[in-house]
Amino acid sequence: MDQPIVAQYKPYRIDVEEGETYLWCSCGLSKSQPFCDKSHVGTDFKPLRFQVTESRTLLFCGCKHTRGQPLCDGSHNDLTEEYAGDDRSLEELLSLTEEVAFDPSGRAMLDGDCYVQKPASLNWVPEGGLQVAPLITGDDNAKNLGQYYARLSGGNSEPRRYPGSEVVLFGMSGRGEVRISGRPFGIEAQSGVHIRADESFEVSCDSGEELSFLVTVCPGHSEAEILAAPLENFAEDYPERAFSCDDSKRNSMADRFYQVLIGEDTGSAEVSQFIGEVPKSKAAPHRHLYEEAIVILSACGTMWTETRRAPVETGDIIFLPAEQEHSLECTEDSGMVLAGHFYPSGEPNINY
Numbered sequence: 001m002d003q004p005i006v007a008q009y010k011p012y013r014i015d016v017e018e019g020e021t022y023l024w025c026s027c028g029l030s031k032s033q034p035f036c037d038k039s040h041v042g043t044d045f046k047p048l049r050f051q052v053t054e055s056r057t058l059l060f061c062g063c064k065h066t067r068g069q070p071l072c073d074g075s076h077n078d079l080t081e082e083y084a085g086d087d088r089s090l091e092e093l094l095s096l097t098e099e100v101a102f103d104p105s106g107r108a109m110l111d112g113d114c115y116v117q118k119p120a121s122l123n124w125v126p127e128g129g130l131q132v133a134p135l136i137t138g139d140d141n142a143k144n145l146g147q148y149y150a151r152l153s154g155g156n157s158e159p160r161r162y163p164g165s166e167v168v169l170f171g172m173s174g175r176g177e178v179r180i181s182g183r184p185f186g187i188e189a190q191s192g193v194h195i196r197a198d199e200s201f202e203v204s205c206d207s208g209e210e211l212s213f214l215v216t217v218c219p220g221h222s223e224a225e226i227l228a229a230p231l232e233n234f235a236e237d238y239p240e241r242a243f244s245c246d247d248s249k250r251n252s253m254a255d256r257f258y259q260v261l262i263g264e265d266t267g268s269a270e271v272s273q274f275i276g277e278v279p280k281s282k283a284a285p286h287r288h289l290y291e292e293a294i295v296i297l298s299a300c301g302t303m304w305t306e307t308r309r310a311p312v313e314t315g316d317i318i319f320l321p322a323e324q325e326h327s328l329e330c331t332e333d334s335g336m337v338l339a340g341h342f343y344p345s346g347e348p349n350i351n352y
């Protein structure tokens, strides 16, 4: 036996206790997954001893091919050609779920505080030279993620900051400039800009076309503070702040693709931003440990939770609470493009 046995093609969710030691099964033969039951005896495999310093929930690798033993790093997605699909029939799914209507504010509530928000129904208010509309706030039972839509039709916004929070911008349309504590960076559709905690930023746009962008704030419930002047506290240790799509940085996930624009590799400890491509398909229901906001950049489909479903289309925003079971279906042959922001920072290919 020179390769481990795949116990399952997804991780095991385990609540671990501070001070405890766990023996993770590396051979895949244990009947007490994900932990060792000594079934490796007689093979060259040995269990991995894992000491826990903080009580929390972890995802232990079930496929035994992770490069981050003993935890899942998404490698299970590379062991199959197709992303795990939902094997239930459409008839069964329709009988299990009710289609939810959109309310006058453009929102369809799914299970567990998950919702789909239509941008056309948002309530825009002026704030520091921008038009701003809340998408995800503490009132929506978001714990750590805040998200706003912002737009600017020309000129400059006033400088602002979100005290104590990381801020990530994602261009939705148009082109402009973001000055982070006085340092200029470009922003355009499908690009990201990272503003570190307590830096200020202001936005300008003189292309003649409206600039619109998402503002994701993590931890998310600090209010924008409009400043009389930009701050002079640009974090020099992180000079690169603007990130665009780059095919050479795409990762595959079975028949799906994603690129992390902003995340741990770019120095973001709190929030990750990614762009993903999903073929026409319905993923098997799954959950993430992180709290997430998704924006559909192209194509139609359906967002499913345990007992509810709502149609989604280009421009819609989805709020997905941590650990909420869900499945986002793409119903178009062209496939779906989406962007996601999630807290805490990590890889979007890890779910259970």
Ligand code: FES
Binding pocket: 008, 009, 010, 011, 012, 060, 061, 062, 063, 064, 065, 066, 067, 071, 072, 073, 074, 075, 076, 077
């Ligand atoms: S289950 Fe092994 S890497 Fe995810």
